[in-house]
Amino acid sequence: EAGVAQSPRYKIIEKRQSVAFWCNPISGHATLYWYQQILGQGPKLLIQFQNNGVVDDSQLPKDRFSAERLKGVDSTLKIQPAKLEDSAVYLCASSLWGYEQYFGPGTRLTVT
Amino acid sequence: AQSVSQHNHHVILSEAASLELGCNYSYGGTVNLFWYVQYPGQHLQLLLKYFSGDPLVKGIKGFEAEFIKSKFSFNLRKPSVQWSDTAEYFCAVNAMDSNYQLIWGAGTKLIIKP
Numbered sequence: 001e002a003g004v005a006q007s008p009r010y011k012i013i014e015k016r017q018s019v020a021f022w023c024n025p026i027s028g029h030a031t032l033y034w035y036q037q038i039l040g041q042g043p044k045l046l047i048q049f050q051n052n053g054v055v056d057d058s059q060l061p062k063d064r065f066s067a068e069r070l071k072g073v074d075s076t077l078k079i080q081p082a083k084l085e086d087s088a089v090y091l092c093a094s095s096l097w098g099y100e101q102y103f104g105p106g107t108r109l110t111v112t
Numbered sequence: 113a114q115s116v117s118q119h120n121h122h123v124i125l126s127e128a129a130s131l132e133l134g135c136n137y138s139y140g141g142t143v144n145l146f147w148y149v150q151y152p153g154q155h156l157q158l159l160l161k162y163f164s165g166d167p168l169v170k171g172i173k174g175f176e177a178e179f180i181k182s183k184f185s186f187n188l189r190k191p192s193v194q195w196s197d198t199a200e201y202f203c204a205v206n207a208m209d210s211n212y213q214l215i216w217g218a219g220t221k222l223i224i225k226p
Contacts, residue, residue: 031212042202042216043156055211091156098212100146103156 002026004104006092012110018080021107025073025094031055033101034067034077035091043091049075050097082111114139114210118203118217125193126225133188133220135203143205145186146214147177151199159201162186173197195226 005024013019025032030051035043046065048055052072060067064083069075079086089108093101119134137143147159160171167179177188186203203217 033213040219042204042219043214045213048211048213056213093156095212098144098208100158100161101214102158103148105155 004092004094004102006090006104006107008107009105010108010110012112013082015084015111016081018078019082019109020079021077021090021092021109023075023077023092023104025075025092026102029094029096029102030072031095031097031101032069032075033091033093033095034075035093037089037091037106039088046077079109082109084111087111114205114207114215116203116205116215116217118201118220120220121218122221122223124223124225127195128192131188131190131193131197131222133201133203133222135186135188135217137184137186137203137205137215139184139205139207139215141207141209143207144212145177145179146204146206147171147175147186147188148202148204149199150202150219156202159188193222193224195224198222198224 032049034046037043046060047057047067049069052069067077089106091106092104095101115138117136145162148156149159150156162169162179170176200219200221202219204214206212
């Protein structure tokens, strides 16, 4: 069974630039999550989708972050404009509703 | 609000030592419990999970955890660690009434000395 795919794996941008991350969940998983993980901390949920609807985006900084899952499968997370404090690993996870989450390899973002 | 507390942020052990990592949560309702592991340079992987039934659950690589409801605890154990167990370990919980969102502990960095 293929796992959660993410790209790119690494990204370096300057502050005020924009960046986008892509995630392809495990086939059949209707629930998709985006997390931000800062070194030494547990993942912080940014947004949760169920199919193509948003379940919770209360912790998404909506002035600069946006996410979509138009066809209920792939998802993109965008940051525009980026700030230094956005440097982190961005994780995508998927699950069947109510079950364990499976994580992708993450995208390590460095904002200079 | 729900929270998860992991007792140790850093643990250093020698190979063949026994391991126990503490995890306590605060939530009054029914929860599901998880331990995830992140090996150096790799992504988060599920180590084991508890949904219901036998409170002693066994996971991959010889790990086990015991759910003690009265203590709100879900401690991770391994009788004899190996150098390859060097990793960061995260305890997490979720519940139906919070859309099964994972509440994470801060993680425990485990270093095994060969």
